[in-house]
Amino acid sequence: MLRKILVGIGVLAVVAAVVLPITALVLLREKIVVEFGPARDAEVSQLALLSDENAQLRSDLAALAEANARNFSTLAEALRGDRRAGEAALSERLDALSRSIDALRGAVEAARIHARVEEDRAASDAANDDDSGNAAAEAAQPASDRDDVPEASTGFLRFDVPQSALDPETPQRFSVIGSLSRVGFDGKSTLHDFTGVTSAVTGNFQLAPNASRTVASGTIVVDVATLRTGVEGRDRDMRTLLKLDEHPELRFTLEKVERRESDEDDAATDRSAVTASGSLSIAGVTHPIQSSVTLEWKGGRRLTIEGEVPVRLTDFSIPPPSQLGFVEMEDEVRIWFSLRARWLGGARDGDHSQ
Amino acid sequence: MRSFRFALVALLLGGCYPSNVLDESARRVERQRQQVAWRPAHNGDRVEGYYRSTGVSGPVAANLVRVYYYFEADGRYTGAALVAGADGLAFQTLAGGWALHESDKPRFEEPPSKRVAVSIEIDGARAELWVAPNRLRLVTQQGTLELESVELE
Numbered sequence: 001m002l003r004k005i006l007v008g009i010g011v012l013a014v015v016a017a018v019v020l021p022i023t024a025l026v027l028l029r030e031k032i033v034v035e036f037g038p039a040r041d042a043e044v045s046q047l048a049l050l051s052d053e054n055a056q057l058r059s060d061l062a063a064l065a066e067a068n069a070r071n072f073s074t075l076a077e078a079l080r081g082d083r084r085a086g087e088a089a090l091s092e093r094l095d096a097l098s099r100s101i102d103a104l105r106g107a108v109e110a111a112r113i114h115a116r117v118e119e120d121r122a123a124s125d126a127a128n129d130d131d132s133g134n135a136a137a138e139a140a141q142p143a144s145d146r147d148d149v150p151e152a153s154t155g156f157l158r159f160d161v162p163q164s165a166l167d168p169e170t171p172q173r174f175s176v177i178g179s180l181s182r183v184g185f186d187g188k189s190t191l192h193d194f195t196g197v198t199s200a201v202t203g204n205f206q207l208a209p210n211a212s213r214t215v216a217s218g219t220i221v222v223d224v225a226t227l228r229t230g231v232e233g234r235d236r237d238m239r240t241l242l243k244l245d246e247h248p249e250l251r252f253t254l255e256k257v258e259r260r261e262s263d264e265d266d267a268a269t270d271r272s273a274v275t276a277s278g279s280l281s282i283a284g285v286t287h288p289i290q291s292s293v294t295l296e297w298k299g300g301r302r303l304t305i306e307g308e309v310p311v312r313l314t315d316f317s318i319p320p321p322s323q324l325g326f327v328e329m330e331d332e333v334r335i336w337f338s339l340r341a342r343w344l345g346g347a348r349d350g351d352h353s354q
Numbered sequence: 355m356r357s358f359r360f361a362l363v364a365l366l367l368g369g370c371y372p373s374n375v376l377d378e379s380a381r382r383v384e385r386q387r388q389q390v391a392w393r394p395a396h397n398g399d400r401v402e403g404y405y406r407s408t409g410v411s412g413p414v415a416a417n418l419v420r421v422y423y424y425f426e427a428d429g430r431y432t433g434a435a436l437v438a439g440a441d442g443l444a445f446q447t448l449a450g451g452w453a454l455h456e457s458d459k460p461r462f463e464e465p466p467s468k469r470v471a472v473s474i475e476i477d478g479a480r481a482e483l484w485v486a487p488n489r490l491r492l493v494t495q496q497g498t499l500e501l502e503s504v505e506l507e
Contacts, residue, residue: 156496158477159435159446161418163496180383186375195376199383230374306382338381343416345438 166297166343168210168270173348174303174341176203176220181339183222183250187229188330189321196238200226201339206347207257209295209303210272216257220339222250241318243283251281252289260292270297276307280335285316303343308336392491394472395483397456401474402427405490405501412497419443421499423476425452431476450477 166172184197205218224244229235242250256277276293279286293307312331313320322328395401407421420436432449455473474483474492481492481499488503 155479156414156418156494157421157433157481157492157499158448158450158479159418159421159433159437161414161435161437161496162439163413163417166416180385182381182383184376184381192373193375195374197376304382336378336381338383340383342419343438345440345442348441 166209167346168297169208170211171206171208171214171216171347173206173344173346174204174218175344176201176205177302177340177342178202181337183220183335183337183339186334186336188332190327190329194229194231194234196227196229196235198222198226198228201337203252204344205254205341207254209270209274209297210259211257212259214257216254216276218254220252220254220337224248224250237321241283241321247281247284249281252278253281254278257293271295280309280311280316282311282316283318285318287311287315303341305339305341306337308334310334390486390489392484392486392489395454395474395485397454399485401425401452401454401483401490403503404506406504407499408489408502409500410497412494414497414499418497418499421501423501429453433476448477452476454483455480 178199178201181201182197182199183201184195186193186195200223201220203218203220205216205220207216207218208214224239224242225248227235227238227242229238254276258275258277260273260275272295274293274295275290277290278288280289281287289309289311291307291309293305296304296306310332311334313329313333314331320329320331402425405423405425410418410421417438418435419438421433422435423431423433425431429451430449431452432447434445434447436443436445453475455475472482473480475481479494481494484491484493490501490503492499492501
């Protein structure tokens with residue numbers, strides 16, 4: 001049964017495969033027309049195609065050009081911005097450098113001024129203002145050498161400070177600064193040498209530091225009770241010999257000052273050698289003396305006076321001390337002095353320092 | 355024999371005292387200089403108070419002996435100075451105004467927050483200002499004035 005069915009199906013398939021195409025051909029043959037055109041028409045079509053492509057390319061190029069223009073504009077703007085920013089940064093750096101240079105100049109100037117002040121301090125006396133007891137130095141430069149200083153220095157912090165300079169050729173007044181002065185003596189004995197010294201020195205005097213010869217005046221006073229040799233017993237004996245109770249002071253009265261030639265003269269430092277003449281009173285006895293003295297003016301207002309003079313105790317009716325006849329002190333002692341005096345100005349008429 | 359013993363004792367006692375002759379180079383009085391750490395003033399420093407001079411140097415030192423200042427916080431001041439003139443020593447007194455002037459050139463080593471006040475003006479007279487603990491230093495062409503602060507009792 002199945003075999004018959006399959007045979008039947010096969011026959012139908014064959015028939016369909018043959019009959020149907022034939023039928024389709026018959027039915028559609030009349031509807032299909034195939035035409036073959038001449039060559040000129042194809043060319044026109046190709047030109048049209050090319051034209052279309054060309055137009056497309058042109059459009060694309062235009063778009064590309066526009067895009068490039070935009071890009072270039074953006075790039076140019078960016079470059080201009082960078083340049084402006086660079087210029088601004090450079091300008092700022094230059095300003096900062098200028099400020100630094102100005103600051104450096106200020107620092108150098110400040111350091112220079114500071115160094116000048118320190119030089120002035122180092123070149124002057126180590127001594128300071130006597131009354132305060134504090135340490136400060138004064139200028140080493142003599143006031144008389146300053147040509148650039150105006151006469152009236154009213155600008156100095158508003159006080160009217162005259163710029164008068166010490167004239168070393170004319171008599172000037174001075175006052176001894178006790179705390180910066182010393183008077184002493186060197187004695188010799190059989191067994192050892194010793195020094196007695198005191199700083200209790202006062203006095204006023206006037207003289208012309210550089211005058212070849214000048215009448216000078218003034219008095220230097222030493223407190224006998226303050227003399228110290230380092231040995232209490234010896235000091236006690238000394239005060240007894242000097243008659244402390246009756247004559248508590250040693251007194252030197254200045255009468256004349258004469259310049260003398262010496263290797264110590266130094267114009268650069270206002271240093272000169274003089275011979276000071278006067279009278280010395282010890283234990284109530286007065287005796288004329290002459291002393292070799294060095295005067296030094298270091299600017300500011302301080303005069304340094306240093307010197308020494310040999311004296312004999314017997315000239316003042318003082319017997320040289322002796323112990324048991326074995327330990328004896330020599331008759332000659334060397335009195336020395338190192339004084340600092342403050343300048344008070346020029347001598348006034350009729351002024352005689354006491 | 356007895357006197358010989360006394361003499362011997364005296365000699366021994368005398369020999370116990372060494373020589374103490376002062377060398378010539380040591381005769382002069384030399385003061386130890388006090389070391390002070392000065393620095394330029396800046397606008398954070400306070401100047402008000404009572405001061406007295408501790409040192410004067412430069413050309414003005416020949417005639418300016420001593421100076422006292424009293425600076426008030428409101429910019430007023432009063433001062434006194436002992437000046438050596440043709441007629442001798444005399445005091446001068448002053449009263450007026452003072453001010454600090456900041457520099458327009460900041461010191462590069464200072465922090466940016468600090469601008470340096472390098473000058474003090476006293477009634478128009480300017481001076482570079484340096485400071486140390488309880489001290490002032492005024493520097494001018496005519497000289498330098500150093501002051502220390504003193505408490506008014």
